[in-house]
Amino acid sequence: MKIHELLENHHGSLARDNGDVITIGDARIDIDTKAQFSPRPQSVIEFLVPKELRGQGIGTQLLTKAVAKYPMLGGQVSSIASLKVFWNLGFRNPGMPEASFQDHADRMNEYSSVFMARTNEHGVPYENT
Numbered sequence: 171m172k173i174h175e176l177l178e179n180h181h182g183s184l185a186r187d188n189g190d191v192i193t194i195g196d197a198r199i200d201i202d203t204k205a206q207f208s209p210r211p212q213s214v215i216e217f218l219v220p221k222e223l224r225g226q227g228i229g230t231q232l233l234t235k236a237v238a239k240y241p242m243l244g245g246q247v248s249s250i251a252s253l254k255v256f257w258n259l260g261f262r263n264p265g266m267p268e269a270s271f272q273d274h275a276d277r278m279n280e281y282s283s284v285f286m287a288r289t290n291e292h293g294v295p296y297e298n299t
């Protein structure tokens with residue numbers, strides 16, 4: 171069983187008091203707002219759209235809302251659909267911000283996940299660099 175299936179009925183934040191959960195119906199994005207061990211101040215710790223609702227833009231809407239609230243957001247990404255949503259909204263791996271989508275996908279496949287951030291370490295969105 172996958173971790174997101176185990177978490178399906180979980181409603182609070184995995185980060186407890188430091189967490190912020192944004193929802194659209196049963197779809198959710200969970201953010202650690204004081205991410206101690208992440209390269210960025212806030213980090214996505216769960217991102218889940220129910221299977222039957224995927225591919226309709228709900229994930230994109232959730233991440234867009236999260237970015238509006240936390241412009242320096244980052245997150246460890248581990249699925250191709252998720253990578254696509256992060257990529258489309260300007261997230262890049264800080265170690266290779268100029269690399270292609272395929273390079274990011276290859277990195278994710280090699281290491282099981284790839285860290286993606288919306289801005290560089292100075293807070294400038296990658297799309298403006």
Ligand SMILES: CC(C)(COP(=O)(O)OP(=O)(O)OC[C@H]1O[C@@H](n2cnc3c(N)ncnc32)[C@H](O)[C@@H]1OP(=O)(O)O)[C@@H](O)C(=O)NCCC(=O)NCCS
Nearest residue numbers: 217218219224225226227228229230247248249251252254
């Ligand atoms: C990741 C997830 C939240 C995205 O939610 P969603 O509502 O389906 O997202 P959207 O509809 O906004 O966008 C999905 C994008 O992924 C793309 N996509 C989906 N499956 C894909 C695949 N197998 N290969 C490449 N792209 C894929 C879609 O084409 C779309 O991109 P586009 O707008 O450029 O066409 C959802 O797929 C999910 O819950 N997955 C299971 C849990 C998971 O992987 N969580 C993230 C862990 S890091």
